[in-house]
Amino acid sequence: MKHTIKELEDIASQIRRDIVRMVHGCQSGHPGGSLGCADFFTALYFEVLNHNKDFTMDGIGEDLFFLSNGHISPVWYSTLAHAGYFDKSELATFRKLDSRLQGHPTTHEHLPGIRVASGSLGQGMSVAIGAALTKRLNKDNSYVFTLHGDGELQEGQNWEAAMFAPFHELDRLICSVDYNGQQIDGPTKKVLSLDSLQAKFEAFGWHVINTDGNDMQSIVEGLHYAKTLTGKGKPILNLMSTQMGAGVDYMMGSHKWHGTAPNDEQLALALAQLPETLGDY
C-alpha cells in the first residue's frame, strides 16, 4: 500500500468537497455519480494505477484509464488535479468559457490526463479495447482500466465490446461499473432493467468480481485482486456497488441529484459533512 486507508479516505473527502464546489460554481453538472465514484477514483489514482503525471497521449509503459460515463467529469478533474496533472486552482473554471475543464472530458482542449472525449455514452469500452490491443502489439504489459455507468450499459455498443474483449483474451482490461441503480429518469429497474449484470458478463466470458465502491478497503483490495487475475484469458469486470451522491446525505440514493447543482444553502450543508483535508482550491 502506498497510502493507509485513512489517508485515501481523506483524499476522497477533499475530492468530494471539490465536486460540490465545482458544480455549485457553475450551477450545472453531475454531482450524484461524481460523489458516488470519489472512492473509486482515489483508490485508482493514488493506489492502483501505474501512471505518470507528466502526461503523454501514448502512455507507453503506463496503465491507462478511460472514463466512459463522461458526465461524472468533476470527480475525474479533481482527482487529476490532486494527483498532480494540473494545478487545482483550475478546478474553478469547470464548465466556464475558455476552460480546459469542459462539461464532458475532451482531448480537444489538451487537458493532461484525458486520452479521448466521452459524454455520448457507450463508447469507452471500445476505445479501451483498442488501447489494450495496441499495448499487446507494443509488448507493453500495462493495464487498461475503465469506468462505466450502469445505466450506460443500455447502450448497445457496450455489448459489441463485451463480446469482443473475451474473444480476444484481453485479460489486462479491467472494467468497473458504477452500480448505483440510478439514471436520469429514475431507478434503472424502472427505466430499463439491467437484470443480472453478473450473469450477463459471465455469459459473455468475463471474470466478474464484486466490490463495495464506497468502502475504500473493498475497492482497493478489489482492484489489486483484479490485477492478479491476468494470464487467464478473461477480461475483468468489477461490479462496484455505490450510492449516488455518497458522502452528502441529502443527495444519497436518489436519481434527483444525477444532474442538479446545489444552491448556496445546500452547498453549505454538503460541505459541513465533508472535512477539508488537503485545502480547497
Added chain:
Amino acid sequence: MKKYTYTEKKDTRSGFGAGLHEAGKKNENVVALCADLVGSLKMDAFIKDFPERFTQVGIAEANMIGIAAGMTIGGKIPFTGTFANFSTGRVYDQIRQSVAYSNKNVKICASHAGLTLGEDGATHQILEDIGLMKMLPGMVVINPCDYNQTKAATLAIAEYEGPVYLRFGRPVIPVFTDPDQKFEIGKAWMVNEGTDVTIIATGHMVWKAIEAGEKLAELGIDAEIINIHTIKPLDDEAILTSVKKTGCVVTCEEHNKFGGLGESVARLLTTELPTPQEFVATNDTFGESGTPDQLMSKYGLDAINIVEAAQKVIGRKK
C-alpha cells in the same frame, strides 16, 4: 481536348487494397480493422503478410470505430474497412466523438459508395456520406477517381496525421491516371485545360467528365476539367483560377447534390466569385437495385448529363 486512354479496367477498392498492403510494408504502425467484409475491401494481401496487425471485429461497426480510436493511443495508424454506408451513417456519433472531436489518427476507408454498388439496392447505396463526413471539424474527405489514384491516396493518408475519410467503390472502371503519381491531399488535378466551362468532378465521375469533354469538343466547346479528389480541404485556388477564366462551372459527383462536392464549390463561389453553376448529382433521392450502368443512367450521372449541364450553364453566362 487532351487524349486519355486506358488499357485495363479495375475497381478502386482494389487500389485501396494494394495501397494498404504497401503502406503496411512501409510502416509497421499501420494496422487494419474490418467488420466482416475482408474480401469486399480487398484486405487479403495485408492480412496475409501482417496477420498480427489485422483485427477482425465482426459485424459491429460502432465497436470497430471505437477500437480504432483507442489503437491510436500508443502510436498505431488504424485503417477501418467496411461499406460506405456502415462506415459513416451507422457510426456517425462514434466517429464524431471518439475520432473527430478526439482528433485521432484514424483512416475510415469506405467501399461500395454510391449507386454503383448496384444490385444490393438503396439500403447499401449511400449518397449522403460526403456530406456527413465533410461537416465534421478537422475531417479530411477524399474520393479518388481510379485504381491508381486510390492506391496513391491510401499511401498518402498513411503519412498524414489526423482523421481521414477515404471513399471508393465497387465497379471496374478505366485506369487512366499515372501509376507513379504523387498524391497530394487537398491539391486538385488539372485533367484538361479549356476556356469555355469548368467541369469539376470527383470519384467515378471523373472518367465520365473526360468522355463528356470529348463530346463537348466535337460540339466546339472547350471544357476545362478538374479532378477534385480531396473534397475537404477544398483546393479553393485551383477552382477560383479556373472559374475566373471560364465564367461557369458544372460539378459532378456520385452523391446527393445536397451536401456534396457541388455544395462545397457553390459555397466557395458564392463568397468569392459568384458564378453560374449546374449540378450533376443525385437529386434528394434514394437509389434502387439495378446494374451500375443502368443506375448511373437512370439517375442522371452519365457523360451526356454532363454535356447537357455544360451547355445549359454556358447559356447562363452573362
